[in-house]
Amino acid sequence: MLKHLFKLIWKRKKSNSLMVLEIFFSFLILFAVWTLAVYNYKNYAHPSGLQTDNVWVAFIDFHAPNDTVKMQYKELVKQQMERYKAVKSFAFSSTNAPFTFSSSNNQFEYNKKKVMSEVMSVEPAFPDVMGIKLAEGRWFTKADEVAKFRPIVITRHLKNELFGNENAIGKIINEGESDNTPTKVIGVIDFFRHKDDFQPLSNCTFVPAGRWEDTMLMKVAEGSGAELEAQIAKGITQLGKDWSVEIQQMNNMKANRNNLVLVPIIILSIVCGFLIFNVALGLFGVLFQTINRRRQEIGVRRAMGATQKAILIHFIGETVVIATLGLILGLFFAIQFPLLNVFDLEASVYLTGMLLAVLSVYGLVTICAFYPSRQASVLHPATVLHEE
Amino acid sequence: MIHLKNIEKVYRTATIETVALNNINLSIEKGEFISIMGPSGCGKSTLLNIIGLLDEPSKGNVEIGGKYTIGLPDKELAKFRNHTLGFIFQSFHLINDLPVIDNVELPLLYRSVSGNERRRLASEALEKVGLSNRMKHYPNQLSGGQKQRVAIARAIVGQPEIILADEPTGNLDSNMGNEIMDILTHLNRDDKATIVMVTHDENMAKRTHRLIRLFDGSQVS
Numbered sequence: 001m002l003k004h005l006f007k008l009i010w011k012r013k014k015s016n017s018l019m020v021l022e023i024f025f026s027f028l029i030l031f032a033v034w035t036l037a038v039y040n041y042k043n044y045a046h047p048s049g050l051q052t053d054n055v056w057v058a059f060i061d062f063h064a065p066n067d068t069v070k071m072q073y074k075e076l077v078k079q080q081m082e083r084y085k086a087v088k089s090f091a092f093s094s095t096n097a098p099f100t101f102s103s104s105n106n107q108f109e110y111n112k113k114k115v116m117s118e119v120m121s122v123e124p125a126f127p128d129v130m131g132i133k134l135a136e137g138r139w140f141t142k143a144d145e146v147a148k149f150r151p152i153v154i155t156r157h158l159k160n161e162l163f164g165n166e167n168a169i170g171k172i173i174n175e176g177e178s179d180n181t182p183t184k185v186i187g188v189i190d191f192f193r194h195k196d197d198f199q200p201l202s203n204c205t206f207v208p209a210g211r212w213e214d215t216m217l218m219k220v221a222e223g224s225g226a227e228l229e230a231q232i233a234k235g236i237t238q239l240g241k242d243w244s245v246e247i248q249q250m251n252n253m254k255a256n257r258n259n260l261v262l263v264p265i266i267i268l269s270i271v272c273g274f275l276i277f278n279v280a281l282g283l284f285g286v287l288f289q290t291i292n293r294r295r296q297e298i299g300v301r302r303a304m305g306a307t308q309k310a311i312l313i314h315f316i317g318e319t320v321v322i323a324t325l326g327l328i329l330g331l332f333f334a335i336q337f338p339l340l341n342v343f344d345l346e347a348s349v350y351l352t353g354m355l356l357a358v359l360s361v362y363g364l365v366t367i368c369a370f371y372p373s374r375q376a377s378v379l380h381p382a383t384v385l386h387e388e
Numbered sequence: 389m390i391h392l393k394n395i396e397k398v399y400r401t402a403t404i405e406t407v408a409l410n411n412i413n414l415s416i417e418k419g420e421f422i423s424i425m426g427p428s429g430c431g432k433s434t435l436l437n438i439i440g441l442l443d444e445p446s447k448g449n450v451e452i453g454g455k456y457t458i459g460l461p462d463k464e465l466a467k468f469r470n471h472t473l474g475f476i477f478q479s480f481h482l483i484n485d486l487p488v489i490d491n492v493e494l495p496l497l498y499r500s501v502s503g504n505e506r507r508r509l510a511s512e513a514l515e516k517v518g519l520s521n522r523m524k525h526y527p528n529q530l531s532g533g534q535k536q537r538v539a540i541a542r543a544i545v546g547q548p549e550i551i552l553a554d555e556p557t558g559n560l561d562s563n564m565g566n567e568i569m570d571i572l573t574h575l576n577r578d579d580k581a582t583i584v585m586v587t588h589d590e591n592m593a594k595r596t597h598r599l600i601r602l603f604d605g606s607q608v609s
């Protein structure tokens with residue numbers, strides 16, 4: 001039967017090649033969209049490693065002339081923060097706190113292996129504020145300030161890149177090009193998704209904050225609102241002469257960052273949806289035309305013993321075979337992405353994208369082919385055989 | 389073999405009602421070769437389509453091979469057409485996109501027959517009509533007479549008991565027409581096929597066992 005379909009399709013290769021081409025392009029578009037979706041979903045699916053509910057961020061501008069003065073100002077702020085019962089915990093962080101738009105990177109070296117990592121300078125209370133759970137070791141405390149080594153906590157992704165299967169805890173590494181402070185890994189966390197919810201597993205290092213970190217992160221009691229926000233803003237502002245404070249909810253900051261990822265994907269999907277819809281309409285039209293041209297053939301088949309169902313399956317089958325030809329062509333190109341590792345994604349992401357694109361194309365052509373093929377199957381054989 | 393009882397066929401459109409067949413009673417025995425004649429529009433094709441289960445009468449009973457066929461589900465009708473009936477048409481109705489051999493195989497596609505067996509049976513059928521040397525040709529590379537021989541091969545490939553031919557020589561000159569008649573006569577005599585043929589040609593009709601004349605939807609002899 002399949003051979004029969006192939007012969008018919010091959011004989012009409014001129015008119016079918018256009019359909020093959022349309023399927024080919026549709027597949028590539030769907031492949032791109034699905035791969036992007038799968039990639040982002042995979043990232044989204046693993047735990048974020050932090051808790052943003054009821055976390056607020058106060059951006060404070062001290063207008064401090066130098067870091068020593070700033071240090072004193074920061075003490076004042078901390079004393080003020082202690083006064084709010086609704087603030088469960090708080091910590092100063094560098095400006096690249098989670099879901100801000102800034103980033104700070106440095107290079108880490110172990111055993112001649114050099115790896116880049118995001119670096120956040122944070123106070124010891126940071127894991128309390130962000131709800132971070134340690135997988136191995138411990139977080140740094142105030143006591144570590146006088147230790148011989150500067151203590152750091154790293155993400156598992158960085159641990160794997162630097163140490164592979166070795167145990168990370170206790171390893172001494174170098175930070176930056178010419179680093180004087182010997183640095184020691186004391187803790188590892190599994191996940192830390194701090195840019196947006198679609199960020200892949202990445203390198204991040206937490207180092208103890210020094211004098212200049214002026215972004216205040218705080219965990220507030222459930223249900224705290226604008227009133228507390230105003231109180232805190234006012235309380236901090238009045239501590240200094242021309243300080244300014246802006247408080248944001250981390251959930252909102254995260255939503256903003258998520259939109260930066262989602263909006264382009266949604267726009268792309270709409271554009272693709274429109275393209276695919278056009279292809280579908282085209283397919284639909286071509287199929288109707290084909291079946292209209294082949295009315296007598298349908299009558300002959302019925303006279304020779306084809307059931308209505310056999311006719312339905314025949315025409316859907318032809319379309320599916322044509323789609324398969326387009327897909328084979330498309331897969332040939334698509335498979336190059338994992339083979340040549342074009343965008344540094346895992347092969348499984350591409351393969352899932354391919355599978356979903358293949359299923360979408362088959363689904364699409366089956367839907368498009370169904371109605372015209374059904375029309376073909378209910379043609380009255382005596383009538384169509386009588387037509388000239 | 390074939391029994392028609394009180395067959396009536398009325399075509400109704402919004403404005404007109406055409407009585408194509410009126411009270412037809414007809415019995416055809418196994419192994420008979422009969423011809424149907426009558427002026428254009430008298431209902432010959434309609435009658436053949438009803439016997440061929442391609443159309444249903446408005447009234448009356450059709451019995452083929454001991455089985456009443458009215459109201460059978462599509463699947464049963466298709467099986468009947470596939471196993472018991474073979475069709476030959478005036479304008480051949482070959483599928484132009486398929487080579488001769490595939491055209492002949494067509495009825496076997498709707499049975500469970502292996503590819504090799506299909507090919508073997510189709511070659512045999514083509515041999516019977518003397519076209520073994522045209523298997524790979526396409527229909528548009530054949531003459532009218534050759535096309536009709538392919539159509540006959542297609543009609544007999546499934547070894548049906550009944551062959552229905554609607555003006556099989558209508559599009560052919562008398563030489564080619566006679567060739568086709570020779571083949572049909574052979575099939576009737578040697579293979580014991582029951583044949584019902586519509587024709588406009590008295591000479592062709594004379595070569596059959598029995599002649600049925602229709603006039604305006606009614607049987608006149």
Ligand SMILES: Nc1ncnc2c1ncn2[C@@H]1O[C@H](COP(=O)(O)OP(=O)(O)OP(=O)(O)O)[C@@H](O)[C@H]1O
Binds near residue numbers: 428
């Ligand atoms: N599908 C249809 N709808 C309406 N009327 C039809 C239909 N098919 C046939 N008829 C009418 O039924 C009558 C018989 O038609 P039929 O085709 O059986 O004639 P015929 O004897 O085969 O003629 P011819 O020798 O020209 O082939 C004609 O009057 C025709 O117009």
Ligand SMILES: [Mg+2]
Binds near residue numbers: 433554
């Ligand atoms: Mg006719």
